[in-house]
Amino acid sequence: MVSSFNPTPRTLMGPGPSDVNPRILSALARPTIGHLDPEFIRLMDEVKSLLQFAFQTKNELTIPVSAPGSAGMETCFVNLMSPGDKVVVCVNGVFGTRMADNVRRLGGQVILVEDEWGTPVSPEKLRATLEENTDAGLVAFVHAETSTGVRSDAKALCAIAREFDCLSIVDCVTSLGGIEVKLDDWGVDAAYSGTQKCLSCVPGLSPISLSEAAVARVQSRKSPVSSWFLDLNLVMGYWGEGQTRAYHHTAPVNALYGLHESLVILEEEGLEKSWERHQDNHLALRAGLEALGLEFIVAEDYRLPQLNTVTIPDGVDEASVRKQLLNHYNLEIGPGLGVLAGKVWRIGLMGYASNPRNVLFCVNALESVLSGCNAHINKGVATEAVQKAYSQGSS
Numbered sequence: 001m002v003s004s005f006n007p008t009p010r011t012l013m014g015p016g017p018s019d020v021n022p023r024i025l026s027a028l029a030r031p032t033i034g035h036l037d038p039e040f041i042r043l044m045d046e047v048k049s050l051l052q053f054a055f056q057t058k059n060e061l062t063i064p065v066s067a068p069g070s071a072g073m074e075t076c077f078v079n080l081m082s083p084g085d086k087v088v089v090c091v092n093g094v095f096g097t098r099m100a101d102n103v104r105r106l107g108g109q110v111i112l113v114e115d116e117w118g119t120p121v122s123p124e125k126l127r128a129t130l131e132e133n134t135d136a137g138l139v140a141f142v143h144a145e146t147s148t149g150v151r152s153d154a155k156a157l158c159a160i161a162r163e164f165d166c167l168s169i170v171d172c173v174t175s176l177g178g179i180e181v182k183l184d185d186w187g188v189d190a191a192y193s194g195t196q197k198c199l200s201c202v203p204g205l206s207p208i209s210l211s212e213a214a215v216a217r218v219q220s221r222k223s224p225v226s227s228w229f230l231d232l233n234l235v236m237g238y239w240g241e242g243q244t245r246a247y248h249h250t251a252p253v254n255a256l257y258g259l260h261e262s263l264v265i266l267e268e269e270g271l272e273k274s275w276e277r278h279q280d281n282h283l284a285l286r287a288g289l290e291a292l293g294l295e296f297i298v299a300e301d302y303r304l305p306q307l308n309t310v311t312i313p314d315g316v317d318e319a320s321v322r323k324q325l326l327n328h329y330n331l332e333i334g335p336g337l338g339v340l341a342g343k344v345w346r347i348g349l350m351g352y353a354s355n356p357r358n359v360l361f362c363v364n365a366l367e368s369v370l371s372g373c374n375a376h377i378n379k380g381v382a383t384e385a386v387q388k389a390y391s392q393g394s395s
């Protein structure tokens with residue numbers, strides 16, 4: 001007979017999921033109620049306004065899609081483009097290539113703006129591309145590229161998209177809650193995120209937000225949205241305003257208790273405070289990793305505090321190190337993706353996992369495992385470097 005599943009508790013310091021706050025785990029265990037229960041509808045309204053706060057927007061269409069971040073990506077493309085449309089997609093890592101794939105599968109014409117992995121999207125290249133493609137209607141890019149640890153200048157890129165009368169689609173999966181995200185200030189038309197990165201909730205939901213202009217485009221489509229489940233015209237019959245909410249699909253009721261709790265926690269801490277915390281812990285982790293002799297591959301100006309991409313010491317089998325961290329320390333860090341596979345580790349400090357205990361734990365565990373495989377690292381100096389960084393901290 002198969003018995004109940006009881007996972008070993010891990011410390012999650014990879015590219016997601018991140019450690020889930022215990023308050024969220026207990027919210028998930030509360031009694032399931034109906035998806036049209038008046039109490040549940042009150043929770044839905046609160047989730048919408050909490051998401052408006054997290055995204056810094058007044059957009060009415062700000063809701064969680066009942067599926068992971070990838071479904072939020074697909075929701076934006078399937079609703080905002082039609083077959084034959086020209087779409088400019090900026091690619092500087094794995095998630096940009098997925099956006100381009102979405103456009104191709106939906107019968108659109110992809111115009112790529114390509115930048116090296118490990119560098120941000122170039123606003124100049126985007127402008128030059130739009131000058132040559134004045135018939136494009138959409139610009140898409142990733143704000144925080146989790147495959148490399150790079151932040152692109154979302155404000156500048158959205159402003160250029162607007163100049164050329166394009167709507168913008170921005171991937172905020174890893175940025176939301178961890179670094180500044182301001183949809184209204186930046187003029188973002190469609191953003192999607194995920195629950196399992198800096199919101200530290202369980203995986204499986206994708207908060208999205210669409211501007212008035214984006215909603216107008218969805219409502220005035222000539223061809224129907226090709227996905228029934230992701231068609232926002234239908235989804236809004238359930239998530240929209242007013243008392244007459246109609247059944248569309250059964251909402252993931254308990255998962256939404258979890259998202260609600262994670263957003264309550266974010267509001268209690270305050271957005272700016274959360275961004276500062278991510279930065280402070282990043283600086284301490286950086287001090288420790290650099291003291292060991294590891295190097296960041298992303299320049300400081302556009303490095304993400306929540307996703308630290310570092311080189312692997314010569315001669316070290318990176319997969320074996322991750323395996324030892326998991327087996328001996330219950331610590332998960334991430335491997336490189338795509339062109340960076342085998343070349344880097346990606347160490348996440350996302351949401352609840354971004355704390356001094358994890359920083360010290362990770363630096364010490366890495367030091368011990370790397371010492372065990374005779375790697376060339378500087379021994380016995382990392383802990384002090386971390387402590388020094390905290391004592392000099394910005395707050």
Ligand SMILES: *Cc1c(COP(=O)(O)O)cnc(C)c1O
Pocket residue numbers: 016068069070071095142144145146147171173174194203204
């Ligand atoms: C994780 C991630 C996604 C995909 O989210 P899932 O919840 O895994 O589907 C998309 N974009 C970026 C930048 C991500 O980091």
